[in-house]
Amino acid sequence: MANPIKKRDLLLIGLAVIILAFLWQAPPESTSRVPFDDDHKPYYELVKTDGKKAAEKFCADCHNEDDLPFSAEHPSKSRCLFCHKMQRP
Ligand code: HEC
Ligand code: HEC
Known part of the structure; x- marks a missing residue:
């Protein structure tokens, strides 16, 4: 039935x-993940202790027009870690 x-x-x-x-x-x-290398390792710690918003303040130290320019297609440049995940939980 x-x-x-x-x-x-x-x-x-x-x-x-x-x-x-x-x-x-x-x-x-x-979206590409944040590399787990010497440049980025400190921020893995900082995210654990102080949270994502605190860690993101430092991304622009290197990721800026002079040092490591973004591609022309790169979207919004705020809240990096909202889109780019860390490699490990
Ligand atoms: C000390 C300088 C420095 C700081 C600070 C830094 N980065 Fe980077 N980042 C680099 C360099 C150099 C590369 C390219 C080489 C590589 O892959 O490691 C890179 C690559 C990346 C990539 C990989 C892009 C791809 O094509 O795979 C992402 C995502 C990224 N960074 C996100 C971040 C975020 C988010 C922060 C802040 C938490 C941050 N970075 C802080 C130097 C830095
Ligand atoms: C709205 C989502 C979003 C935000 C916010 C964001 N990204 Fe991205 N990012 C992307 C996408 C999508 C790409 C292109 C595809 C990829 O490489 O993953 C990208 C690419 C990159 C790349 C590779 C090179 C390039 O320009 O294509 C780096 C490095 C990077 N982002 C770093 C950062 C940093 C540092 C921040 C914060 C200042 C940030 N992103 C904020 C989505 C985002």
Whole structure:
């Protein structure tokens, strides 16, 4: 005996799984991560102790028009760590 309500529920669950899988995959891969090298290691510590907003204040020390210019396509230059994730949790 087919039960139409259960069938619809299964379809909705299937759809939800597909959407979740898509959301899970897309964002982390789309933007480059902050390298875990000598330049950036201090900020991994600072994020842990003082938070992202405190660490971001120092990004522009190197990432500025004179030293390491952004590409012309680079979006908003505030809140670096909102888009660029750290390599490790
Ligand atoms: C001491 C100088 C310095 C500081 C401060 C610094 N960076 Fe960098 N950053 C570099 C250099 C040099 C590179 C390019 C070489 C490399 O990959 O390490 C780089 C590369 C990057 C990349 C990789 C881009 C790519 O193409 O993969 C990201 C993302 C980045 N930095 C984000 C940040 C953020 C966010 C901060 C602030 C928390 C920050 N940086 C602070 C020097 C710095
Ligand atoms: C609104 C999201 C967003 C914010 C905020 C942001 N970035 Fe980016 N950034 C990107 C994207 C998208 C790219 C291009 C694709 C990539 O390399 O990941 C990029 C590229 C870069 C690159 C590689 C070189 C380039 O210009 O393409 C560096 C270095 C970088 N960002 C550093 C920073 C720093 C430092 C900050 C803060 C001052 C910052 N980003 C803020 C999204 C962002």
